[in-house]
Structure formats: structure tokens, C-alpha cells
Amino acid sequence: MLFAFLTESIVKKTKRLKLVEVVYLLKEITNLEMDLRFEAAAANEYSENTKNDSGFQVPKIYWNFTSENVMTLDWVDGVSIRETEDLEKRNIDTKKIASDIIQHFLRHAVRDGFFHADMHQGNIFINNSGQIVPIDFGIMGRLDDLSKKFLAEILYGFIKRDYKKVAEVHLAAGLVPKEVPVDDLAQALRSIGEPIFGQSIKDISGGKLLKQLFDVTEKFNMQTQPQLLMLQKTMxxxxxxARRLNPETNIWETSRPVLEKWLKETKDPITTLSETLKNSAEVIKRLPEMPQIMDKANQALTFLASGQIPQNTNTYNDLNTKKI
Ligand SMILES: Nc1ncnc2c1ncn2[C@@H]1O[C@H](COP(=O)(O)OP(=O)(O)O)[C@@H](O)[C@H]1O
Ligand SMILES: [Mg+2]
Structure with missing residues (x-):
């Protein structure tokens, strides 16, 4: 904090980096993360969300033995996925584990909107029943409904190489300013998508794709949401x-069934929106109504401000003769 303060005071140019503010924020976050009851609550919520996910098991929390400084949870009897030799010795199908890890992760993000955001190999075990067991719930990510739907739509759109639809989803979700021409955005998106599809399919990274996507949308004045950024980084x-377990892992083929199933099952607005978008850009057509209404309101206000109230009203006459 002192260093941040000194830097900010001495080198005036660094003021815009808001160093003091950033350090303060880090302090707040750290305080929160240091309270193990919060981590236990995250594990608990994660466990409830995933209780029916076969092959995936979140250790149970023992609340009676958990406090701010102590977290008690089931011991994982098994092997860390870091120990590849051990996994082989136990005849664990690492290829299946590789694709399952991706699928579980994506499912938690799009279905539950709550995902493990620290999924490195030191935090994943395979227990003695062959289930994937995550530990370390200090950093979890959340996606609200809109981000969730948005994410599924853009990834799916990319898989289908339907750049126009991806662009329409951005616009419909209000993620880029409505003045952005849909075709220009689609063109920019194509510039990310196509080179990737030129590569061998197994080299495609969803995480890197999202990163490039955010870079482009930033150019179109879209502010990247921290939630989505966190997801992208974890991805x-x-x-x-997954690739360390199986270098041949095909990210797209692995992701596709989860995204397709999720899109089919969700019957709420954006899926209907996506249905609509498939046939025509109905929603996009309807969006301009709002600005029109705003325009009318604005016109009325301008009239009022400039004194151009319709002159045959009593109010106007009263005003003129100063009766009120
Ligand atoms: N429930 C558990 N069962 C077995 N080993 C565990 C369990 N929880 C933690 N460990 C071991 O302790 C290490 C550190 O725990 P972790 O929760 O990941 O803390 P950190 O936040 O310091 O990474 C893990 O990498 C793992 O080897
Ligand atoms: Mg850890």
C-alpha cells in the first residue's frame, strides 16, 4: 500500500492505474478468501450443484469442524492427476478423464453458473472409484444468466462458424453498442474464427478463442466482463x-455435446432468441423501438424547454397572462 501510494504521488502518470485502489481491492479479496467458512460454503454449493453428475464428486464439508481458520472436508483417497505414472498403473483411462474434465467444467459454467476457477492439476484428484474430485475452493467463478447464455451462444456459434449469429447475439445482449453494424462485427469475428478452423482441429483452444474474441469486442467498445474473463482464463x-493427460484431446468435439444439450434444454429468453435469430433477425428488428420511444420523449422535452408548448392549451394561455 505504501509503495502504491509513493509511486502514485511521485510518478503522476501512474495515477490512472489507480494503484492504491487496486491494492485496497486485493486486500479486501484476500481477507474474504482467508476466511475458510467462505471456502467451505463454496464447496458446499458446488457439491449441491453437482450431486447428480456421475463421475464427479466434491468432498463433503464438516461444518461442525469448520471455522474461520479451519476447514474440514473428506479426505480424498486416490491419486492426483499430476501423477501420470500412478494413473497408468491403476489402469485409469486418461483419455476419458481428459475429455470428462473439460465437459464437467463447461457444464458447471453454463448450467450452474458456478465453476471452479483454479482447476490446475494440483487441485484435481481421481479417487479410488475412478471419479474426478476437485479440491481447493478458494477461487470460484460465477456467471449470471445473461453471461451464461451469451457464452453458450457464442461458443456454439463459432463451432457452427455462424459469425453473423455470434454478432447478432452480441448486439441483442447489449454487449456492443447498438450502432455497431452487425456485418462489420461479423467480419471481425470471422477474422478470429477462420484462421482457427484452418488449423488442425485438435489445436483449437476455446480459451484462446475467447481471449481473441474479447480483444475484438473491445475494439467495438465492448467492455469485457470480469466474470467472462475469469472463465476464459480458467478455460x-x-x-x-486435459492436453497433458491426452495430447490428442479435441476441444471442440469434446465441448459440443455439452453446449448442444444445454442449448436444447434451456427454454428461456435467449434460447428462444437464438431460435428467432436462426430464422430472421426478429429481435434485432424489435430493438430499435426503444430508442424511438426515447426519441419521442426527448422531442417532447425539447419542445417544453424551448417554450414551444402547443399554444392553444389553457396552461399556455395561463402562463402567458401570468395567472399562475
Ligand atoms: N481433501 C483432501 N484430500 C487429500 N488431499 C488434500 C485434500 N485437500 C488438500 N489436499 C492436499 O493438500 C494440497 C493443498 O491443498 P489446497 O486446498 O489445494 O490448498 P492451496 O490453496 O494451498 O493450493 C493439495 O494439493 C493436496 O495435495
Ligand atoms: Mg491448491
């Missing part, structure tokens, strides 16, 4: 973990 890690 890169998860894919790395």
Missing part, C-alpha cells in the same frame, strides 16, 4: 490439464 488452464 485455458482446464484445456492445458
Amino acid at each position: 485455458v488452464v482446464v484445456e492445458g490439464v
Whole structure:
């Protein structure tokens, strides 16, 4: 904090980096993360969300033995996925584990909106029943409904190489300013998508794709949401973990069933939106209504401000003769 303060005071140019503010924020976050009851609560929520996910098991928390400084949870009897030799000795199908890790992770993100954001290999075990067991719940990510739907739509759009739809989803979700021409955005998105599809499919990284996507949308004045950024960063890690287990892991083929199933099952607005978008850009057509209404309101206010109230009203006459 002192260093941040000194830097900010001495080198005026660094003021815009808001160093003191950043350090303060880090302090707040750290305080929160240091309270193990919060981590236990995260594990508990994660466990509830995933209780029916076969092959995936979150250790149970023992609340009676958990406090601010102590977290008690089931011991994982098994092997860390870091120990590849051990995994082989136990005849564990590492290829299946690799694709399962990606699928579970994506499912938690799009279905529950709550995902493990520290999925490196030191935090993943395979227990003696062959289930994937995550530990270390200090950093979890959340996605609200809109981000969730948005994410599923853009990834799916990319898989289908339907750049126009990806662009329409950005616009419909209000993620880029409505003045951005849909075709220009689609073109920019194509510039990310196509080179990737030129590569051998197994080299495609969803995490890297999202990173490039955010870079482009930033150019179109879209502010990247921290939630999505966190997801993107974890995605890169998860894919790395999977590739270490099986270098041939095909990220797209692995992700596709989860995203497709999720999109089919969700019947709420954006899926209907995506249905609509498939046939026509109905929603996009309807969006301009709002600005029109705003325009009318604005016109009325301008009239009022400039004194151009319709002159045959009593109010106007009263005003003129100063009766009120
Ligand atoms: N429930 C558990 N069962 C078995 N080993 C565990 C368990 N929890 C933690 N460990 C071991 O302790 C290490 C550190 O725990 P972790 O929760 O990941 O803390 P950190 O936040 O310091 O990474 C893990 O990498 C793992 O080897
Ligand atoms: Mg850890």
C-alpha cells in the first residue's frame, strides 16, 4: 500500500492505474478468501450443484469442524492427476478423464453458473472409484444468466462458424453498442474464427478463442466482463490439464455435446432468441423501438424547454397572462 501510494504521488502518470485502489481491492479479496467458512460454503454449493453428475464428486464439508481458520472436508483417497505414472498403473483411462474434465467444467459454467476457477492439476484428484474430485475452493467463478447464455451462444456459434449469429447475439445482449453494424462485427469475428478452423482441429483452444474474441469486442467498445474473463482464463488452464493427460484431446468435439444439450434444454429468453435469430433477425428488428420511444420523449422535452408548448392549451394561455 505504501509503495502504491509513493509511486502514485511521485510518478503522476501512474495515477490512472489507480494503484492504491487496486491494492485496497486485493486486500479486501484476500481477507474474504482467508476466511475458510467462505471456502467451505463454496464447496458446499458446488457439491449441491453437482450431486447428480456421475463421475464427479466434491468432498463433503464438516461444518461442525469448520471455522474461520479451519476447514474440514473428506479426505480424498486416490491419486492426483499430476501423477501420470500412478494413473497408468491403476489402469485409469486418461483419455476419458481428459475429455470428462473439460465437459464437467463447461457444464458447471453454463448450467450452474458456478465453476471452479483454479482447476490446475494440483487441485484435481481421481479417487479410488475412478471419479474426478476437485479440491481447493478458494477461487470460484460465477456467471449470471445473461453471461451464461451469451457464452453458450457464442461458443456454439463459432463451432457452427455462424459469425453473423455470434454478432447478432452480441448486439441483442447489449454487449456492443447498438450502432455497431452487425456485418462489420461479423467480419471481425470471422477474422478470429477462420484462421482457427484452418488449423488442425485438435489445436483449437476455446480459451484462446475467447481471449481473441474479447480483444475484438473491445475494439467495438465492448467492455469485457470480469466474470467472462475469469472463465476464459480458467478455460485455458482446464484445456492445458486435459492436453497433458491426452495430447490428442479435441476441444471442440469434446465441448459440443455439452453446449448442444444445454442449448436444447434451456427454454428461456435467449434460447428462444437464438431460435428467432436462426430464422430472421426478429429481435434485432424489435430493438430499435426503444430508442424511438426515447426519441419521442426527448422531442417532447425539447419542445417544453424551448417554450414551444402547443399554444392553444389553457396552461399556455395561463402562463402567458401570468395567472399562475
Ligand atoms: N481433501 C483432501 N484430500 C487429500 N488431499 C488434500 C485434500 N485437500 C488438500 N489436499 C492436499 O493438500 C494440497 C493443498 O491443498 P489446497 O486446498 O489445494 O490448498 P492451496 O490453496 O494451498 O493450493 C493439495 O494439493 C493436496 O495435495
Ligand atoms: Mg491448491
